[in-house]
Amino acid sequence: MAKAPVKLNIGCALCEHLSDSLLNGLSKEELDAINVHKTCIKYKKGQNIFYEGTRPTGLYCMNGGKVKVYKNNVQGKEYIIYIAKPGDFLGYRSLLSEEQYAASATVLEDAKICFIPKDRFMEVLQKNPLFMKRVVKAVCHEMGIMEEKMAELAHKSVRERLAANLLMLKETYGMEGEESQLIDIALSREDLANIVGTATETVIRLLSEFKTDGLISFEGKRIRVLEPRKLARQADLITG
Amino acid sequence: MAKAPVKLNIGCALCEHLSDSLLNGLSKEELDAINVHKTCIKYKKGQNIFYEGTRPTGLYCMNGGKVKVYKNNVQGKEYIIYIAKPGDFLGYRSLLSEEQYAASATVLEDAKICFIPKDRFMEVLQKNPLFMKRVVKAVCHEMGIMEEKMAELAHKSVRERLAANLLMLKETYGMEGEESQLIDIALSREDLANIVGTATETVIRLLSEFKTDGLISFEGKRIRVLEPRKLARQADLITG
């Protein structure tokens, strides 16, 4: 049986992730304008999307999989700024600030990502003040989250940060309904350490402690949050 | 001799800080629209501008002095996100994300700050796509800086961060020309510690080390950067 060619360019209007996306709310015509010029590509785990220091030529829109956005310091240590999931834009910050990428992006789980050329996107953006307003709102919301994370990094212990990040990952990447306590990303201990901002060994140790204390359990490469309230107490989010 | 009433509301068009401001580039009419509804107030050192958790009702625009924007964690520890100087907007992030303030703002050096009601500002913003674009660009640029700071907090030592922050302060708040090495803010050791994300005692100790090593000197409450290159080496920004 001959393989049918994989049709990647499904129209944005029909994209299952449209409702989670900033593109949601655009008119049929606007979506079409983007649609005609986009290119959708499948990426394998470990593949790079863009590197820090290069210039953005467009915008990436996640259609499937998971991508980590991270910075490397001089000593090669990595800090993961965020993990993009379907519906998320990727690299739009640098595109809008008209600067080089301040971070790199690499695929964590096999992904399908659509690329929208800069000009096409900017055209739609500038012709639609409401769209622009939504983008601004999203960017400013992101900044609030980053402020929170900075204060956390500055004054919280690794244990607290790990607990807080596990809860955050559960909220953001937890599955639907029944299985909402299962963190649906196959993160290596090293990646988790680079999210928390600590050494891999430290994360391994703390995770086994949390497991011993019955706060979490491991399911294959995934982590299940058994006791969110106790974890929140570890994170020092609630007292008592 | 009777005191003449202090006229605070100088027109934005004549403001000496307009060229440093995001308002720069607006038309005479747009500036007037903002101008008519703005209120300029003098604040004393230590006075609070807004608190985390409250709702913004407008935008603050710095006309003089210095203001720290910071977050307090549960234990009361403070992290200073940035220090606003004349020409800077204050609180525009929360205004644009339509959320509560994610941080508090307190005067570090006697300040004059103009308040622009939300509606007036949004009106001008939404009617001028170019202005909107400049605001977006500025916000996205800020995000890049925050990403950098997060990576720094995650993986750099306190010594490195202090050195890096001294250099940053010199760049941003250094005086003009000859005296550009003098950091023109009267920062307490505690404030500096809350910028770096460490304990006050640690900052005091490291500062005296830097002083002993001839990298900096103290001039009253101010710090002079004597050896920026050596400091950059301490910050691990350059090697060798």
Added chain:
DNA sequence: TTTCAAACATGATATAAATCATGTTTTGGC
């Protein structure tokens, strides 16, 4: 000018977390 609080300073101590070392388990490629 005195006084009192805040800021600055320095030493001693405790400790969280990085680093180094080594061993085991899992995984993906052939």
Added chain:
DNA sequence: GCCAAAACATGATTTATATCATGTTTGAAA
């Protein structure tokens, strides 16, 4: 199914930095 490499795990050691304690200086207010 085998092998090498990566990921995971755990122990020992070091180190940076927070915390605690105490003393001194500075500065603002009375």
